Amino acid sequence: MSVLAVRDLAKSFGGVQALAGVSFEVAAGKMQAMIGPNGAGKTTCFNLLDGQLRLDAGRVYLAGTDITGLPTRRIWRLGVGRTFQIAGVFASMTVAENVQTVLLSHRRRLAAFWPRVADLYRDEALDLLAQVGMAEQAERSCGVLAYGDVKRVELAMALAHSPRLLLMDEPTAGMAPGERMALMSLVAGLARAREMAVLFTEHDMDAVFAHADRILVLDRGRLIADGSPAEVRTDARVRAVYLGSDAVAEAG
Amino acid sequence: MEFVAVQFLNGLASASSLFLVASGLSIIFGVTRIVNFAHGSFYMLGAYMAWTLATRLSAGPLGFWGAIIGAALAVGVLGAALEVTILRRIYRAPEMFQLLATFGVVLVVEDLALLIWGPADLLGPRAPGLRGAVDIFGQRFPEYELLLIAIGPLVLVLLWLLFYRTRWGTLVRAATEDREMAAALGVDQRRLFTAVFFLGSVLAGLGGALQLPRETINLNMGFATVVEAFVVVVVGGLGSVPGAYLAAFLIAELHAFGILVFPKITLVLIFLVMAVVLIVRPHGLLGRPFVGLPASVVSPAAVLRPSSPAARWVGAIGFVALLAAPFALGDYALTVATEIAILVLFAASLHFIMGPGGMVSFGHAAYFGLGAYAAALVASRLAAPMVAGLFVAPVVAGLAGAAFGWFSGRLSGVYLAMLTLAFAQICWSVAFQWAELTGGDNGILGVWPPAWAAPAAAYYYLAVALSLSAVLLLRRAIRAPFGYALRAGRDAPLRAEAIGIDVAATRRIAFAVAAGSAGLAGGLFAFFKGSVFPTYLSIPRSVDGLLMVLLGGVNSVSGPVIGAIVYTGLGEQLVRFTDYWRLAMGVAIIALVLAFPEGIAGFAARLADRRRGAPAEDAR
Amino acid sequence: MLRLEAVHAYYGRAHILAGIDLAVERGEAVVLLGRNGAGKTTTLKAAMGLVPVATGRVVFLGADIAGRAAHEIARIGIGYVPEDRRIFAGLTVMENLAVGRQPPRRDAPTWTVERLFGLFPNLAAMRDRPGGRMSGGEQQMLSIARTLMGNPRLVLLDEPVEGLAPAIVEEMARTVLALKREGLTVLLSEQNLAFARLVADRAYVIEKGQLRFSGTMAALMADAAARTRYLSI
Structure with missing residues (x-):
């Protein structure tokens, strides 16, 4: 069974249809990319999936359970991790503390007033940071990290509650090209090892075609393609959206 | 008609x-x-x-x-x-x-x-x-x-x-x-x-x-x-x-x-x-939501590091000095020290929501005053012992804080600050106008501690013991998981929700805790002064608290302590030397803001970092 | 007219522009092509003084304007039309135009409200409509008209046809060509190659904050490898 199943998702903002009739599934252990031009509705789709926005219509199922309309934190507890397009880390904490905070939340221990965070789940946090190659920077403030490193911390945070589904909104934006491939390989490896489904948006087409098992293409709120990288690459409608392909350039 | x-x-x-x-x-x-x-x-x-x-x-x-x-x-x-x-x-x-x-x-x-x-x-x-x-x-x-x-x-x-x-x-x-x-x-x-x-x-x-x-x-x-x-x-x-x-x-x-x-x-x-x-209508009758208005009105904060050995020494010396003070100071100086000890708790309680919570309160005196009135009423109307008054004070104030937190819902930034102001004014007008209960403008007099706590030194030790414990507990809470949940909600609210934190609930709890602590300070203050007046919950007192926290530096755990000491001490000195202490204080505040927009403690920490040659990335 | 020399810029800590060199001559229409996130918008904003230039020079009419305030840059004749239009939603069409008004310049086309209504007939019919109650295409027209009210020497157009219906894209192409005929110099950023091909004389292709291609539009159209490499999927 697919980890995530989305049926007829719709959302409009002040009369502008941001998403309409979007349906797709994501399978366990697979990397699924969602691509499309700016304003196609990718981030809106993510915000609907993790409960930050209320959807107008449609259903979202996580491993068969209907999670439509639940608040973000409930959806997280059910096993949906997320990284943000504009990296969301806690800037006033160290790298390790960011991950520790997630671990504390996962274990429902954030209401405690007495124990020192410094002593809690530290090894586990360092272990996660080692997986994303950030262990050496564990004591640095998240507020001063290079952008690519912030993205890696976000990934460690998203992995901390062992999600069944990981949503990654432009995980490599702002990273150097070499770093991008390394990060995506890392995520792909983790997805397979943990049987975790990954849905990601990405502008770097090299990264998309190198790592996605399946690709969804959105344009103006509608799903115009859903298939393997090879299928998507040869799809005429996709080529029409991603101008620069020969067909349209000549037609223009 | x-x-x-x-x-x-x-x-x-x-x-x-x-x-x-x-x-x-x-x-x-x-x-x-x-x-x-x-x-x-x-x-x-x-x-x-x-x-x-x-x-x-x-x-x-x-x-x-x-x-x-x-x-x-x-x-x-x-x-x-x-x-x-x-x-x-x-x-x-x-x-x-x-x-x-x-x-x-x-x-x-x-x-x-x-x-x-x-x-x-x-x-x-x-x-x-x-x-x-x-x-x-x-x-x-x-x-x-x-x-x-x-x-x-x-x-x-x-x-x-x-x-x-x-x-x-x-x-x-x-x-x-x-x-x-x-x-x-x-x-x-x-x-x-x-x-x-x-x-x-x-x-x-x-x-x-x-x-x-x-x-x-x-x-x-x-x-x-x-x-x-x-x-x-x-x-x-x-x-x-x-x-x-x-x-x-x-x-x-x-x-x-x-x-x-x-x-x-x-x-x-x-x-x-x-x-x-x-x-x-969170944006007012004819208002529109403002774009780009930050939810938190405090600067992005720095990492909390464990106290440095030097800071520990300063703390230890300070503790010894606190214990020794009654032997060294005269009665007047001792009362000033007692007042400072109480106001340190007031400032620390406000800092708890402003610093880690990122929520500004223009009306924190409400909880201080509620604590003071609760203690005074228990003592004067019920003729209960001081201990009962000091117990009731934080409870009443904490409950009021919890109620406020529940009402304020998801307001943030300037609007939240305005609602805190409104709540404080409501409390003030009740104290001022409900004369049958509160004595109105005349206040409640004769709220004195029992004989064992009456001497200046005895009450000093009592105030220091309670205030210091409460401040240390607040400090501990900031370094405990709860403090991290609170800071997570301040640093990146969406992210915090996306890792399972109920940001609104966390803020409500923080508000109740801060209000309770301020209430304890108010209770101590009532027995210290022997009386309570509506001015205890007035806006100028709230402003005092704000100034202490901001002077000390919002991003520093020790900030409110330093701020309260400097502000109260400076005020006390200025009052003694000049009739125009507000002028001196105002000029000092403006100069401080222009010179150190991170507060005194934040500035000192950066200075210390620079001297050690450490990267100037974290303040404490 | 405008020259960027080794411009570096950051967005927060992200290094967005890593040494951009480009030039726009008087009367030209030059397009900056690239995928999302390549650095097109940042390049235009850096020229406009809306993103700080970390190192490098921005030379306009012989003077280095890097580090100057945006309003000063606007007043020496660079107009900026942002990607998201940024119409003042509470102001009417006429008021939006009034905000952009600047005195005429000898070496740039002079625009009046009536001339602009000739160029954008749709706007003439909605003089008193608040900007917030216009369609995306109408807002885009208004955004361009508002910038032209400053009688700029050079206009920076950031993805002018993004999210617009095909019919309006054509209209926009005609508009940009009309502006060029008036003698206006245009630097635009685009992902839409078909549109760029209609309006631009020369092209730069930007990827990951660096220039990958520079040449005439015809040369780019002839270079299928470059197009596929940098622009297509």
Whole structure:
């Protein structure tokens, strides 16, 4: 069974249809990319999936359970991790503390007033940071990290509650090209090892075609393609959206 | 019926005055995003300057109206000067520091006014030609009030014409919506901001000057007015001029009729209306959500590191000094030390929500005062022992804090700060007006500790023991998981929700804890002073707390402790050496803001880092 | 007219522009092509003074304007039309135009409201409509008209046809060509190659904050490898 199943998702903002009739599934252990031009509705789709926005219509199922309309934190507890397009880390904490905070939340221990965070789940946090190659920077403030490193911390945070589904909104934006491939390989490896489904948006087409098992293409709120990288690459409608392909350039 | 009509007219006249001040505040906020606490001081200056001009100039209409207009323009120039000399340097600083700077200006202006015009209330001349009264429904109604009634709508229309029929007004409205885009089209923000400050200050000055024939002029009129103007601006919607008139009308009529129907709770009523409006329409009656208004008004904070060995030594030495103090200090110095010990807890409790929580409270004294009253009432009405009073104080205040947290819902930033102000004013007016229970202005007297705690040294040890324990517990909580949850909600609220944190609930708990701690400080203060008064929950005390926290540095766990000691100690010294301690304090605050926008502790930490050669990335 | 020399810029800590060199001559229409996130918008914003230039020079009419305030840059004749239009929603069409107004310049086309209504007939019919109640295409027209009110020497157009319906894209192409005929110099950023091909004389292709291609539009159209490499999927 697919980890995530989305049926007829719709959302409009002040009369502008941001998403309409979007349906797709994501399978366990697979990397699924969602691509499309700016304003196609990718981030809106993510915000609907993790409960930050209320959807107008449609259903979202996580491993068969209907999670439509639940608040973000409930959806997280059910096993949906997320990284943000504009990296969301806690800037006033160290790298390790960011991950520790997630671990504390996962274990429902954030209401405690007495124990020192410094002593809690530290090894586990360092272990996660080692997986994303950030262990050496564990004591640095998240507020001063290079952008690519912030993205890696976000990934460690998203992995901390062992999600069944990981949503990654432009995980490599702002990273150097070499770093991008390394990060995506890392995520792909983790997805397979943990049987975790990954849905990601990405502008770097090299990264998309190198790592996605399946690709969804959105344009103006509608799903115009859903298939393997090879299928998507040869799809005429996709080529029409991603101008620069020969067909349209000549037609223009 | 006739009486109702006249009361309605009275309300309209007050609405005009209120609108003049509030519209200026609203315009300034709309364009510059600065919450200008000095606006009330400009109102007061308008009144004082008009008095001086009117008494110097000829007694005729020309002299009187010349004085009114001249005073308004002079205040406008002062406002522009404030913008150019101080505020322009700190537009990029966190909002709280802009507020702090305007607080500094309030203090300076208050003492300058004292210096120039003296402490006595001044009575201005009546308006020539408008000294009489007219017959309305058989009741006498002053002509000058009729004029005032007309001035409000007139200014509203003039402002409308200015904003909607001139190019300058169009530029102001454009800059209010999107400053960056306006700049990209060639609009010079700096000149626009100065001009807006001039206009807003003229309106405040005019509002004050027009009070000349109506009421006596005194040094307290500024602060009272700015608080009411805030209520009007928030109820009407930040940045909306018609909203300001609507709200001024509403508040003034509420006042006029409230006095007839519920004389005891008029003030409560007004702040209740504000609270309801904010809860139902979080952006005010005619307001729109502001783009780019930060949810947190505190600068992005730095990492908390374990205390350095040096800091531990300072702490240990401080602890020994605390224990030894009664042997070294005289009785007077010991009472000062006791007061500081109590206020340190007050400041630390406010810091708990402001620093890690990122929520600014303009009304934290409410919880301090509630604790004080709870302790005093338990002691005086129930004749219960002091221990019971000190137990009840934090409980009552904590419950009030929890109730406030529940009401405030998801408000944040300036709007939350305004609601805290409203809540504090409600508490203050209850204490002030419910005289049967609270003794009103006379307060509750004779709240003394039992014999074992009566000696200065004994009460000192008691206060230090309780205050120190509470402060250490708060510090511990900041380093515990709860503190991390709170900071997570401040640093990145969406992210916090996306890792399972209920940000609103976390903030509510923090509010209750901070309120309880402030309540304990209030209880200690009640038995320390032997009495409680409504001033314990008044805005100036809330401002004291804010200043302590901001002086110490919001991003530092030790900040509130240092801030409370410096602020109280400095105040105490200044009072002893000069009558004009507010002036000195105000200048000091402005200088501190301009020099160290991170607070004293933050600055010291950075200095220490630099000396160690460590990367200057974290403050403590 | 405009020259960027080794411009570096950051957005927060992200290094967005890593040494951009480009030039726009008087009367030209030059397009900056690249995928999302390549650095097109940042390049235009850096030229406009809306993003700080970390190192490098921005030379306009012989003077280095890097580090100047946006309003000063606007006043020496660079107009900027942002990607998201940024119409003042509470201001009417006429008021939006009024905000952009600047005195005429001798060496740039002079625009009046009436001339602009000739260029954008749709706008003439909605003079008093608030900007917030216009369609995306109408807002885009207004955004361009508002910038032209400043009688700019050079206009920076950031993805002018993004999210617009095909019919409006054509209209936009005609508009940009009309502006060029008036003698206006245009630097635009685009992802839409078909649109770029209609309006631009020369092209730069930007990827990951660096220039990958520079040449005439015809040369780019002839270079299928470059197009596929940098622009297509």
